[in-house]
Amino acid sequence: MFNQILFLYCALVIISTGLLAVRFKNPVYSVLSVLVLFFHMAGLYLILNAEFLAAIQVIVYAGAILVLYLFVMFLVNLRQELKVERFIASHRVSAITSAALGICLLAIIPSFKLGAKGAYPVERIQQLTHTKAMGFELYSTFILPFEIAGLILLIAVIGGLVLARKEREEGCNPGTDTCEVKK
């Protein structure tokens, strides 16, 4: 019972802060509401007996990534929301489509049945400790997805560099001040 109330609380806060993060005009407010969202995500992990994930969620997401966001925010001095032309002209069509999808998703909730239990029920995890169980699974059963995820991070780094790097005119040395930088 306590778990259910805790879950409901976390879920509600996650949904509302998620919506707020999108709706706020001031980007700093958005980032801060995402911070609240991340803490409640950690709460969800705790309910699921995943204390390692909860700690990582707080340390990496709330501690590192969001601080990085805030730094970027301060550096580019983004006071106001960037006005971008809408990708899809009609707002109404998208509203109707998403509302229909939302209703569909709500309507199927009663028919949802939990599937087969995996190899790690709560008792086993409590006996084994979550960190150990996850570490073992990550490096044995799920080693392939783990490696692919590493590759994806590598692409993100390379891609970020490629897109952020300034193109230089031919015949000039990088690093010298006289070098004319092509916009």
Next chain:
Amino acid sequence: MNMPFTMPALAPIMPEIMLVCVALILIIVDLLYPRNRELLSLFTLFAGVGLIALLFKQQPASTFGNMFIVDPYSIFFKVICLLGMLMTTLLSGRYLEIEKIRNGEYYSLMMFSVVGMMIMVSGADLIVIYLGLELMALSVYCLVGLLKDDVRANEASIKYFLMGGFSSAILLFGISLLYGMTGTTDLAGIAKYCSETGIMSNPALITGFALVISGFCFKVAAAPFHFWTPDIYQGAPTSITAFMSVAPKAAGFAVFGRFLMVGFPELHPQWGTIIGFIALLSMAVGNIIALSQTNIKRMLAYSSIAHAGYALLGLLSGTSEGYSATMTYMFIYAFMNMGAFAIVILLCSKGNRRESLEDYKGLAKSNPIAALLMLIFMFSLTGIPPTAGFIGKFYLLKSALAAGYTYTVLIAVIFSAISAYFYLRLVRYMYMEDPSEEFVVQYSPGLTAALALSTIGVLGMGIIPGTVLNIASKSLIGF
């Protein structure tokens, strides 16, 4: 507690590992020899050819606890993806020079995206499939944005990134529903659990299934998930557009097929109808909107949506005959579409991209060979014999007809006839109009090779059609 660990067999995944290594070496080569751009494309070509040779020798196997499967089906699609990479590399040399794209990472990113495709195609577990898909998509997002001075390219890249992220979220939500209902992400495991417990008609399961299908439809650009295609095809560098229209599409269809065939064979009556609807809608949207396009890249984008519709006709039937028809079609499509894009790149020159249909007026007078080749590719895209496009469409329609989808086939034929208008309009422009501007195109060795390869492919498979279909249908044995 002692936990046993056995090293998984690496032989089945060797081609992917090698491609990752080559891609990493390329980045270092680019750092050491910044002036030597030809070296990078040569490396890419050798890697591509070598890997195709290696793939033909691979034995069917599975590794990483059946998460990664090598079977003839996956090898077939991997060869298409590698062919796409090879032809794009051949096309790229001169295009990169004209557009002044000097990134050494161009070829590496392309290779990483092919690695992603190869993982997707071989993945038998939804987690692996999803991660492969992300690996592929992330590399392509970067490639699309390489023309940094071009507003259209920037718009295309951002749009693709946002839409891609959104569709990934939908796909993941579907996967999470499937996982919650069945307790496994293994495709065969899902099928087994569903048939044992009889939850096939559960609305929640069907919703999860439908969400995953929507995600895949986005990746293969089938209507109504096609809205990103025209803007991104038009904005991206032309060589990347050519790559995107062939390789990721083939990989998307491979995953689509495996998901339907291995994961949900029992739901065929339901998904047959849905796929039929999507196929017809794609053909309608693609072919009808293409009629009013004035930009060749945009026209080819809509044509690619329509072709996704045709290729879905093979999956629709749910028979191995239909699947081999789709496989053959993706193979043929790679050649004819690459050929068409090679001509688009051929016409491109410094400061003048010549992407408007008007630029093709009178091409036959000034550049008879280029016009003749474009004619062949346009005939093939329309589906006129003796080109390969006709054979591909013929098998697709035949398989759908054999599965009893008579009306779907009838409508498909009508849309195919409509498509003749805009493909042949280009031919009319080339042969029956006067040129507005005299120019002589310059062939580079890479472009010549790409054009020769695609012409041989299109005409060869049109005249001797049996070979590829035989390989395709053989590769489905044991599925």
